[in-house]
Amino acid sequence: MEQALTASPAVEFNGVSLGFDGKTVLEGISFRLEHGETKVILGASGSGKSVLLKLTMGLLQPDGGRIFVLGEEITGRSEEDLLPIRQQIGMVFQEGALFDSLTVGENVGYAFGRMPEVAPEEADRRVREALRFVELEHTLELYPSELSGGMRRRVAIARALVSNPRIMLYDSPTAGLDPITAQHIVALVIKQRDLSGVSSLLVTHRLQDAFEMAGFYYDGAGGKLMPAFDGAQGHDTRTRFLVLREGEIAFHGALQELIAQPDPYLQKFLA
């Protein structure tokens, strides 16, 4: 079983299609996200990027095709049956989607409410650890309304990673933020990727986020981001790109291949 899990990719889409109100949102999407790999999803607004993440989480069910997460098919599963899979996925929503009526600490520790095997002391320790990771341990007792936009995103990251997921899904984590805060968020995403070896799907509008994901890695010893291609020495960040155009895959590959593409639609993203 364990062997089967490692042999199968973290996420696999096989001819997935979905439409709303007669309008096609995704059409025949097929790709694999390997273990430890990061897939940056680019595309114009309405091209189906966020929908793709929600399908991976089982929040939406496709009209056609099959989706596999950690070797298990999730298409057609009930909410109850999806629970074990969802516990292995962390998702950062576009605006953070923190619960307004709960404190930061309660938000981050929310998942433990459905994990009776985790003792309250252990849950508290992990909540503090996750908040320390995003440098917001001091906000434990605050409410989301008392935080800035950037802080809310960081709390959302802490909430997603607190249960040590094997897959992370980021839905435009830097959208609407100033460049400095956005860079801080991307640095956290890179740090999480390189410290835990988690597989990630990252949706973004900002090309600089994508380039940073591919071009930098987190140096644990130095405690900072380092360029992946520094002189002769190269560090594979295992970051690939997937560009969506009107619900279909327009490009799938590495950064260098993307840059070399003559397609005007793809060139628009690189301009």
Added chain:
Amino acid sequence: MGLLNDIAKERVLAVQEFTTLGARAFRNVFRTPHYAVDIVRQMDFIGVGSLPIVILTGFFTGAVLALQMSKTLTTFGETSLTGQLVMLSLVRELGPVLTSLMVAGRNSSGIASELGSMVVSEQIDAMRALGTDPGKKLVTPRLVATVVMLPMLTIIADFMGLLGGFATSFFFIRLNPSQYWYSAYHALEMEDVFQGLLKPFVFAFIVALVGCYYGLTTRGGTEGVGRATTQAVVAASVMILISDFFLTKIILAVLG
């Protein structure tokens, strides 16, 4: 024709979704996990929070009823029956319906806007992603709280209405207090009490589920939240008035 078909399909689908939501919420009452803290919080919000408007509505409805009744009863020289008429009108009909309409105005809209905001800010999706069933966490506690609190609020409204009727009959009609209370008390029968408590019990399902339904089906950002809120109040009010007619018809047919 195609447009008519689409509208008809949309309506049928809405009825189906509403029924499914209600059935699930009811089934979840008997399934774990039970969110006791949320139920108590909702009871406080729906029950205690609605007290001021229910007290005011009940009191002035009773007061105006006594005023209108006494005018008619004076013609027949029967002003002593004011208490009886106020009591029966309130307990059988006006208490349950007006209380439910007031609670619908306050809580169906409140529930729809709260859940609608959670939908557009993806909090519902986040809840599902974190392994919580929004039906169990959000719908069932609101349903249970409304079902428990609405009959109680109706009893309070009935009592306040009687007090309002008494105030009018004592200060304006100059009726003997014991005459008012005697005729009111002796007019009441078990059937009236049964009818007066069955109605808010049924209306509670409408108030809670309509609010939840419109909230959870909100589309289109903040504008959609506003639309859902208005639709919830209108739909809940209309459904209460329509179901009141059929409920009364059934009760009268059964009890004779």
